[in-house]
Amino acid sequence: MPTSTRFAVASHILTALAMTDGRPVRSEDIAASVNTSAVVIRGIMSRLNDAGLTRSQLGSGGGALLAKAAAEIRLLDVYEAVEDTEIFAVHRTAPCTTCPVGANILDVINPALVRARAALEAELGKTTIAELAGTIRERAET
Amino acid sequence: MPTSTRFAVASHILTALAMTDGRPVRSEDIAASVNTSAVVIRGIMSRLNDAGLTRSQLGSGGGALLAKAAAEIRLLDVYEAVEDTEIFAVHRTAPCTTCPVGANILDVINPALVRARAALEAELGKTTIAELAGTIRERAET
DNA sequence: ATATGTGTAATAGTGATATTTACACACAAA
DNA sequence: TTTGTGTGTAAATATCACTATTACACATAT
Numbered sequence: 001m002p003t004s005t006r007f008a009v010a011s012h013i014l015t016a017l018a019m020t021d022g023r024p025v026r027s028e029d030i031a032a033s034v035n036t037s038a039v040v041i042r043g044i045m046s047r048l049n050d051a052g053l054t055r056s057q058l059g060s061g062g063g064a065l066l067a068k069a070a071a072e073i074r075l076l077d078v079y080e081a082v083e084d085t086e087i088f089a090v091h092r093t094a095p096c097t098t099c100p101v102g103a104n105i106l107d108v109i110n111p112a113l114v115r116a117r118a119a120l121e122a123e124l125g126k127t128t129i130a131e132l133a134g135t136i137r138e139r140a141e142t
Numbered sequence: 143m144p145t146s147t148r149f150a151v152a153s154h155i156l157t158a159l160a161m162t163d164g165r166p167v168r169s170e171d172i173a174a175s176v177n178t179s180a181v182v183i184r185g186i187m188s189r190l191n192d193a194g195l196t197r198s199q200l201g202s203g204g205g206a207l208l209a210k211a212a213a214e215i216r217l218l219d220v221y222e223a224v225e226d227t228e229i230f231a232v233h234r235t236a237p238c239t240t241c242p243v244g245a246n247i248l249d250v251i252n253p254a255l256v257r258a259r260a261a262l263e264a265e266l267g268k269t270t271i272a273e274l275a276g277t278i279r280e281r282a283e284t
Numbered sequence: 285a286t287a288t289g290t291g292t293a294a295t296a297g298t299g300a301t302a303t304t305t306a307c308a309c310a311c312a313a314a
Numbered sequence: 315t316t317t318g319t320g321t322g323t324a325a326a327t328a329t330c331a332c333t334a335t336t337a338c339a340c341a342t343a344t
Contacts, residue, residue: 033241059311089145099175116265123258201342
C-alpha cells in the first residue's frame, strides 16, 4: 500500500502548534518544518479544521491554532480526521457468489478484521499530542 | 491509499485450500472463485510458498496445497507473507532537521505507532485459517 | 513424448497521493 | 477605506503501488 503520509504529517502539524503557546503559525512556516509545500499543509489543515482539532486566524499575523487542549487530542482523533481508507482492503471485484468460499469469505473474515482494527485504534487512543510535544521539549533541554 | 487486496485474497486462497482435504487446486480454479486472473493468484501464491504456507504440485493433476495444517496458519502469518508496506507511512521527504519538531517528530511518534501495530498483529494472531474454513462449513450445512 | 499446470517477466491501465501554479476571499493594520 | 497578509480551493501534472493481461519457459504426471 502506498499508504497516506497524512497521518504522520498531521501529527507533525499539531505537535508544532502545541509548542507555540497559542501563537498562530503560518502554513508557510509549518511547510518548511515538514519539508513540503504550504498547499499540502493547508489541505491537511482543512481536514483538521473540519474535525474541530484546529482553527485558523485569517489576515496579517494570522495562522493556525489548536482548537482544543493538546492533552485532549489523541492520535486516534488525528488518524480519523485525515485518513480516508480502510486498513484492510478487500477484493476489488466481488468474489464468485456460487462458490462456497467465495460467497462467504468476506463475511467470515470480517469479524477478525474488525477486532484487529479496534485493537489498533484503542492503542492510538492512548497517546496525545501533548505527550509528543512534552517528549520533544524534554529532548530540547538536554 | 490504494491499499493492497492481497491479504484478503490470500486468506481466500488458503481457506479454499483448507476445504479440499489435501486435493491440489489449480490456480485457474482459485482465480474463478476469487474472480480474478490465474496470474494474480500465482503471484500471491508465490509469496505464500516462500513463507512456507503452501506448496505446489507441478504437472497434470497438480495445483496448490497447504504446507501446514490449517489450524497452524494464523491470519498474522498470512498478513506478513503477502503485505509489503507499513501500516503507517511517514513523511515522503525527510522533515526539516533544524526545527525542534521536524528533527524529532518521527522518533517521538514511532513508539506509539509500534505499539499500535503490535496490537493489530496480536489480534490477527488469534484467528486461524482452520477457523475460517470451519465457519464456512457450518454455514454450508444450514 | 505430450499435455498439463506452475513460475515469472514485460506491459499497460487504474486510483490515490503529492506537488505545483493560480487565484478568490477574509481579516488585520495603517 | 485601502493595503498587505495569509487562508481556502481548484486545476493540472508527476509519481507510485497495485491489478490485470499477455506471453513464454520450465517441471512433471500420464
